[in-house]
Amino acid sequence: MKIYLAALCVFCLTFATAQRQEDKDITIKGKIVEDGTNYPLEYATVAFIDTEGNIVTGGITDLNGEYTVMISPGVYTVQFEFISYKTERLTNQRFTKDTTLPTVSLALDSESLDEVVVRAETTEVVVRLDKKIYNIGKDLTTSGATVSDALNNVPSVTVDVEGAISLRGNENVRILINGKPSAIAGFGSTDALRQLPADAIDRVEVITSPSARYDAEGTAGILNIILKKEKTLGLNGSFTANYGVPLSSGFTGNINLRTDKFNIFNTTGVRYNNSPGNAFFENRYFSPSVANPLVIEDRDYNRLRKGFNTNLGIEYFINDKSSITASGFYRLGDNETETVNTTNEFNSQNNLALTRLRTENEGEEDDSYQFSLNYINRFNEDGHELKIDAQYENDKEIEKSLIEERNTFPSTVILPSEDITSIETETELLLQADYVLPLGENAQFEAGIRGNYEESITDYELLEEDGTSGVFVRNSDLSNVFTYNENVNAVYSQYGNKFGQFSFLLGLRLENTQLKGKVEANTANNPIEANLNFDKNYTGLFPTVNLIYELGERENVTLGYNRRINRPRGFFINPFPSRSSEANVFQGNPNLDPAYASAFDLGYLRRWDKLTLTASIYYQHETDAFERIQEDTGEVTSNGIPIIRTIPINLSTNQRYGFEAGMLYNPLKWLRLNGSFNFFKFVTDGFFNEVDYGAENTSWFARFSSKISLPAKIDWQTNAFYRGPSNNAQTESEGILSLNLAFSKDIMDDNGTLAFNVSDLLNSRKRISTTTTDTFISENEFQWRERQFTLSFTYRFNQKKQRDRGRRDDGNGGDDEGEGFEGKP
Template sequence: MRSYIFIILFTSYLFSFSQSGTVVLTGKVVDAESNEPVEFATVAIKSKSTNNPITGVTTGLDGLFKIETDATDFYVEISFIGFEKREIRSFSRTGQNVDLGTISLGVDNQQLDEIVIEGEKSTTEFRIDKRVFNVGADLSTAGASALDVLSNVPSVNVNIEGQVSLRGSSGVQILIDGKPSVLTSSDNGNALGTITADMIESVEVITNPSAKYEAEGTSGIINIILKKEERKGTNGSISLNTGVPHNHSLGLSLNHRTEKFNLFTQLGAGYRELPDKRRSVNSNLETDTTISTVGTEYRNEQFYNFILGSDYYINDFNVITLSGNFALELENQPSTTDYLMENDGAMISQWQRTETTEATNPKYQFELQYKRDFEDHEDHDLLFSAIGSFFGKTQSSDFVTETTDGVSYQDAQQKTATAFDEGKYTFKLDYTRPFTEQFTLEAGSQYLINDVGNDYSVENLIDGTWVLDESQTNNFEYMQNVLGVYATGAYELDKWGVKLGLRVENTDLETILTTTNERNDQNYNNFFPTVHASYKMSQTFSLQSGYSRRIFRPRLWDLNPFFNLRDNFNIRRGNPDLLPELTDSYEVAAVFNGDQISLSSAIYHRFTTGVVERISFYENNVNVTQPENIGTNNATGLELNGKYEPARWITINGDFNYNYYDRKGELEGVSIDFQANQWSTKLNSKFKLPADFDLEVTGNYRSQFETVQGEQGDQLFMDLGARKKVMKGKGVINFSVRDVFASRIERNYVYQPTYELYSRSLRGTFVTLGFSYGFGKGEAMTYSGGRR
């Protein structure tokens, strides 16, 4: 806290004295051969005496730049990957303005032969309504999936089940390139495993989204931006990975660009094993009976992924994109669980339950997008997109339960069958119009159709005949349509900006259990206002604030009352009567960017009604958990992020989040009223070593926190990553160890007057070794393909 106060005082001093001798430099950077603008070229102000950088910017889409400095003895350096550097040491000055004119950059052929793009940009970029984290240099995600990348992003946590949370809340919406995707709609977000670390350019964390975005996601939005090669010619990369437990994959990425077309494709295939060591204890305090389980669940997968797409540039102002993504997973889940029943410490019965499960999971998505740019302004555009996606699961499971000691209690044979289909269609229209350089208006609409069917059956072997268990068999149908319209207005000057917006959404939801004809129809309208503001106090210190109203609509697995009987003493099911959560979110943030240190902090508050929490119901020694709407939650938090570069060979990134919450509600006639807190921290250190070696160490800690019925245990774990460049930088050898000490353990406790529950889950240590090679002007990458 003392450091934070010092930063505020220090930047206030800078603000007071840094305005008098400011020089403003402008210019345009172009390709010497084509005379086309060079986007995102680096323009740096450097000291003539030390050659150290003083400040810098990047060029816009039109190649233009504007940069300010208070220095008096400096020169300008312009650089971009694949081009020769330009230094400008003499220039004419008119008052406080310097016009550098058009600056041409020639191609550096030697650099193109040797370069590997590492994507090592600033860790944090603050914009008026979001933060952008570049993830291109995360070594511990080598050979990993999008979930592993997200686990390295400040403010974001990924638990052992693959559930993504933002600032401790799981009510987060995940987008890909600003749009919903089939890869983010399945259970727990695990399908994000088909997006790999090498495919990701950056991750946008939007804790208070503007009205432009769909209102889904109470704690905000995580938008994954995928790479799309922009250099002309044919570029690509190939990679090979292996690991322990079994984790083997091959990936290929290709891109070919001409004046009119940009064709991109990615292919991947592999096999992996995901063991999960589980333990649970159900204690009946009234009868002094306990049932303990211990076993390992396996999810063995073959996976295949194919992406094909093309941009067609009709002319300078119109472009059409057509893309498709197909993924296939073939699952095999051999699992064994041992059970022990005791009464007053004495063994009554022991039995073993084995499972053999096979599943075929196809996923595909098609997208048509049209973008129209207008001549009067580079940000004046119209964008229409239509997305159709499908996710299916055909699964069959066989369960055998046999007594191994004591009283014969659970001997039985069961089999289940699941036929799951989800179709999702999104139609979106966005229009952006800058009326002046300061004022911009956005407006648009979105219509989302989600149609799901889940046919589930259970059969028991009775006297040698398979008999349908009608009490556990049903077909669940789910249809949800959401229509939203929005408008935002932004007014932004050099120092400050404000953005106001309003979104209106109508939700039409229908669920039906066809066998029992149980229906649940809901239709409701919601208004979602948003307010954002930013103020740049100086070159190094900025402030942001925001307010938004968000919604969390129950998803299929929250509503479907039928679940797999993998463990018939610990059953999870949905609640078809579940209502949505609504959250009002407030935030004030500050960012300081210095030469060696960058710090950002945020104070936030969220008030949520209709809070959804999984509740345990205990009867006949069986624990059944289902989501319920449990009252309100008032949460106030402090978040701190920092980056420190004490030397050119070391970078340290830190993240700390503290959350205090006040829960009120009612459960089965019992009042809920308690206050508690939780906190988490992450420390990431990157080292550039001799002989082109890079090393990365990441430590994570999440505190214990109280729940409505008990508590969630704490977690402490560490990841390692290493990289070695070979073949003049065209090849890269990657090595990573996730959860080095196998300490990332998920523990959950339930304490009730008549029963207590304990569950434990451990994935263990994953080691991956990979090699990747980039050709053309491509970059060496790493591909892993499947789930994390």
């Protein structure tokens, strides 16, 4: 492999050199930065103008503010421009050989700020060596929506009806905020993303072939959510208020104050939502010993969500090369959920034998905070820099549930109630340092160290009523304290270089993982078995290879390889079952081991004036893959109904093949089209309890979006999504169709925007599936949230609608976090 790589590098270098000599052109290079801060300006333009005033050629700057332009020898005026900055010129420059121009500094043009328009319309997707970057700030359908809703509009990403996020059909995806694990996204759960406003997002990075800088967690890849932070001097910001039916209300404010020495930024939001949902289960048992073999459950969910969140930070510019950023995040949630479960049991003659009503009232208080500190020192303008990060997070969640149950047919019988209290406390400490050293003109070396230390303590207490006396007694068999620790220490290094049209980034990461679990539920009469406790240690090497070859100025091919790990989260390991249903429970598996995957990705990008096309072919081989199975526990309810358990297990192998394609097309100034298609096949092999769970699943999903600019400053957007049928060893799921519609109108001299959107216009976003085993068949339907209508208003001050004046590191793990060396596609 090394021989082939070396040969390819020599070939590309020889080809580029020969081509240059044939054309007899010369190369002009340079860099453009922001005046006063020396931050590189991405997408700034460089134009070469001849003595007659004609633009002969030009180019744009890359992520590092650098440009490379081929021209014929001669005399030119070089013009440097960037939107909302003053234009600079170098006049009457004679070029006879390859030349590197002095770094040019562009100053903000305060007089032109009010004339800034949407620049990002022409840069919907940016392709790097290891990621695709999507600017979703212009998505009208996310107005008044949550981060979880917004992710469902990103190509390659799907969010199911329960909020589980998948990348290319694989749920083992790592969620980062500004390049780091964060309480903002939740610890091992995506529920927190349903509580944050989509208006806080700047863009989403889809990282299917992560470089060695990123931790190796997530076999599917990484979704890095970059939050907004304004970069314009002075005071500016925006406010958004929304109201929806069913009840959905919220207010979000973004405010920023920047001077030459510091930048203060804050995003604060409040919400008050009532989200109804429903579910249906039909279980038919084959055993003749079951008196009532047909059990039908109807569930209605009524969820009241009240919350507050704020993110406050300050970046202090120590000098023109270094800065320090301190930020704090706080989230407060107060949620109430009522679940009404009506169960009808039918005998072997299909006659109604029993009706039972089970009501669960759950209250949840969520209190999270996070503190982070970032230091960056840019030793020079060539990318030589050091970053140091420290982050501490704490999340406390208190859930209290009262479950009441009674038979309503053939007679009314009050059954004992259950009183459940679950207190979950999670803490995480992150320490990280990254060092980048440029080596010559195109090469770069990077190294770093990282420690991530998490602890989760779940204190679960179940009180059962003694008959119907109103006296509750602790159930020591199920009450417990479960402590779970995950400690990960890592070091990495990577090296990148560019030879003509060929770029590469090679990396290696070493990670040591310690997983510890401890159950404390011992009583004098009921000692918990010691095998529920565990202490596991894993050390692994995780290589990454990312290659890119430029077929032309607007066309390239990429190839990526990486090895990843999927660590079981606390929810998957906690051995005590859920209590929402008497006969259908979820139970964690403390014997779960991490899964490992090797993945390959071959990508293609082609840009035309109005059309951008991306395509990828990918393959992944995963060992000890997680799979949720359903099985009969052998236990029955008080009424003799078998208890069915859903449990995650390690299966031997899981192979995934897939193809995806995306299209961005702007045929007219008033029409923008966006579509993507993803086809994949899973092949699973494995046994559990002498049952073969091997299966093949072929499925696909597609999305399409159109945005039309109407007269009177009205925009109309339609988003359609369809996920095809899928299956595993036990369950077949039907396809899901979802359609969103949105309109917006700019008012108040473009400082304000009114928006109206309909989420799930057809009310069709439901999961419908059938599970078949040797002992039962289960059909179910689940709808997390019903069709939603939302009206929102946004007001901006000292900024125009969706202004995007370029990218740079935001000092908070933002714009270039995790990028390292980049090819120049």
